[in-house]
Amino acid sequence: MKNRILVVDDETDFLDSVRRGLITSGFKGIQTESDPQQALAEVENGTPYEVALIDITMPGIDGVQLLEAIKNRQPQIECIMVTALDEARTAVNCLKKGAYDYLVKPVSKEDLISSIQRALERKRLLDILNIGKIKSIPELKNATAFAPITTNNEQMTRILRIAELHAASNAPVLITGETGTGKELLSQAIHAASDRGHRQFTAINMDAITESLFDAEFFGHTKGAYTGAEKDRTGYLESTHQGTLFLDEIGNLAPTLQGKLLRVLQSGEFIKIGTNTSRKVDLRIIAATNKELEKMMATGRFRKDLYYRLSGSWLHLPPLRERMDDVPLLTGCFLKEFNGPDGAEVEDAVMEALMAYDYPGNIRELKSIVRSALSLAQGKPININCLPGHVRQRAKKYVQQAQNQPVPTLAELEKDHILKIYDMQDNNKAESARVLGIGINTLRRKLKAYGVK
Structure with a gap:
């Protein structure tokens, strides 16, 4: 298991025992420290540990102080406290300060592994929940594994993370x-x-x-x-x-x-x-x-x-029609796959038609369309006639529908823009007014007129 685990204890025999137990159970990325000051320095330097196993009684900084410091610097680290004294008051105090679990020495290998696995699972679930909330999506740690999946779409990027x-x-x-x-x-x-x-x-x-x-x-x-x-x-x-x-x-x-x-x-x-x-x-x-x-x-x-x-x-996984911003990117990848690193020249009308189609067969259908168009082009730029008839027909209907759509008024455009910014700022009026470049009272009046409380 590729997890970074920090073990802090002034007893080197305990450190060696825990290290062996974790390694034989398949864990990797284990860091042991007998000096709590050094452990704290690593956390302060941003070393991305997932779980910290901390002895309570240590010279210099005790375990509870180290727990508080870790939670202040990297609150996402799950901390498991270990002590030779089975004291309910100490256990409750540690849990109040953010510890995930409290173990009493001697700790069996089974209990230790179980506690760490539960802590990792809790951290994983919390990370998943956080990805759904935050606007900035963390980068993939193992981008190579997900490299075959081509996307620039925000929803897909969240799914991959x-x-x-x-x-x-x-x-x-x-x-x-x-x-x-x-x-x-x-x-x-x-x-x-x-x-x-x-x-x-x-x-x-x-x-x-x-x-x-x-x-x-x-x-x-x-x-x-x-x-x-x-x-x-x-x-x-x-x-x-x-x-x-x-x-x-x-x-x-x-x-x-x-x-x-x-x-x-x-x-x-x-x-x-x-x-x-x-x-x-x-x-x-x-x-x-x-x-x-x-x-x-x-x-x-x-x-x-x-x-x-x-x-x-x-x-x-969303259908391709819900991530249409990926169509040009996927098309380019398929052209390179079928025609070499230089891809192929594509006329603007072709891309417009591809963007107007709804892809009931999703990415697999787009790939088939690109392969067919490339064959029909015979080395020349891909034009609209290289696309299947049903794709061309759907594009024509899309253009007709767009031409029949009424042009929105300036007031409607303003309303849509204000509400979009307001939503992006999590309904924060002061921040929304700043982004829009208007006074907060003006924003309040407009929101009231739009029926937004």
Whole structure:
């Protein structure tokens, strides 16, 4: 797990023990400090720790003082206090000052790991909530993993940042969205950004899994297990051990097979056909669907318990028509993909037509349109006649609709602009007036006229 963990204790034996325990449990980025002053200096210098494990009784700065200092400098760090004295008053005081947990020595490895994992999960959830609130979206820490996903759209950028936070967890992820929005591409990015990124990624089209194939495909079989089993077969579960299993089109899985899948997800165990031995498997599950699973659950076509098991984390990809600012960028990328690094020359009318189309097939359809247009252009600039007829027709309708639209009045434009700025400033009248360059009393009068309290 790629988490930065700071451990502060003046007992070097305890530091060594904790370090070994965390490393054997898969944690990385562990920093141990026997000097609380040095630990504080690192926090003040901005070292981005996620969890701090702090002994309470230390010379110089005690643990409670260090806790307060850390929360003042980097409040997002989750702090776990450790002490040899089981005192309720001290524990309550630490929790009031922002500590996440309070552990009493000797601390078992299981209790320590459990506390750190819960602290990391809490931090991850808080980070996800904060991304939805803040205007400035933090940059991706693992941009390489998400590089195959092309976007400049603010909504998509937020989704990718949230996806990166989900990647740090082992919780299942459910990705929803229309066909062609890039659900498998996002699942691959989550896998690449996770600790399992160097392991197997297996994508399975659940729509193609029939009842007769399920056991053999997922569990595997031994030679002679049944008629036609001429050799041993390794199933998806075994071959993807410690990796990521991507269940595409999960909404199309037959109801009779949903129970089998659920049992594996609950127990983490399966039995290979032809054997009686249960095998343990460690998998990260990412599922995707273009179906409305909530409606399917209401009609009994999708199991509720399976849904809750799959949707530990949830991401929804918007259709391309809701991120049209990405159309020129995606078009340029596809042209380079099909025609080399220089791309191809495109007439203005072509881009206008592409921006006027609504893409029921989403990014996949845009890619197909660009490939077709490039073939028809035969090395010449792509013109409007290189586009499919339905795209050209939609562009004509869009132009006609735009021509028939009434021109807004100056007062209407002013109203729209003022309300937009007011919303962007979180309804702060003083700040909105400053941005608009008008007096606050003038702003109050206009808002009152617009019916805004």
